[in-house]
Amino acid sequence: MAQSIDKPPFFNGEHYAYWKNRMMFFIKAKDFHLWDIVEDGPFVATMSRSEWSANDRKKMELNCKALHIIFCALGLDFYAKVSSCESAKEVWDKLEVIHEGTNDIKETKIGLLNLEYENFKMDPNEDIKSMFDWFSTIVNQLKGFGEEIPEDKLIRKLIYSLPQSWDSKKTAIIEAKVISAHLPYLLG
Structure with a gap:
């Protein structure tokens, strides 16, 4: 409704x-x-x-x-x-x-979200949509706390978060620069 x-x-x-x-x-x-x-x-x-x-x-x-x-x-x-x-x-x-929470609690939450962002990797059994949805959730939660991550850093993080089985696709993505053109729309 x-x-x-x-x-x-x-x-x-x-x-x-x-x-x-x-x-x-x-x-x-x-x-x-x-x-x-x-x-x-x-x-x-x-x-x-x-x-x-x-x-x-x-x-x-x-x-x-x-x-x-x-x-x-x-x-x-x-x-x-x-x-x-x-x-x-x-x-x-x-x-x-x-x-x-208070500022101290917010700082703790931001720290945990940053840790989650830094350790983010695609699970080999995970589909790309699920991986991207989770990545977007982390990034948007950080943004909600005022933590902005530059677009080029987000793109690199996404690409390097893909498992080894995606190596050939990573190269194609990097060469085509497909993600950078669409990332603002994907992350909302």
């Missing part, structure tokens, strides 16, 4: 990285200024509401809109965990800590 493009992606507690990425693009598509509020934080008024300028009011409205979108995407359990937050950034950051 397809989801409406007007409703934010619903988060039920599973596949946080997938939801986070979709939610980021949903918010950006609604209004890029909303994403600035989520990412950088809201305007914090130091004066009473009656003293706000038109610009102050606009910033507060953006925070409320971003909060509304995020709250509409959360199930009751997760809403209860963040409902006391007053800014969209505060909600976003709290969800990140709940699902990705």
Whole structure:
């Protein structure tokens, strides 16, 4: 069943990285200024509401809109965990800590993913699609943590991850440079 493009992606507690990425693009598509509020934080008024300028009011409205979108995407359990937050950034950051952990935990996860990337090899009994799906998962998880791997490095890793039985195909791939033309589309 397809989801409406007007409703934010619903988060039920599973596949946080997938939801986070979709939610980021949903918010950006609604209004890029909303994403600035989520990412950088809201305007914090130091004066009473009656003293706000038109610009102050606009910033507060953006925070409320971003909060509304995020709250509409959360199930009751997760809403209860963040409902006391007053800014969209505060909600976003709290969800990140709940699902990705603190910075120390993130660094550990990144380290484990980098180790998995470095040790990645195609199993001789594995088909190329399964191998590539797993490789893409590792690369996209690293990307989700802000770890970008240059395209040429990804291509070399893929080629050298193939087993010995693929040696003749490796040479053909390298000479044809077929992968480099298609890698951006394959990794999404």
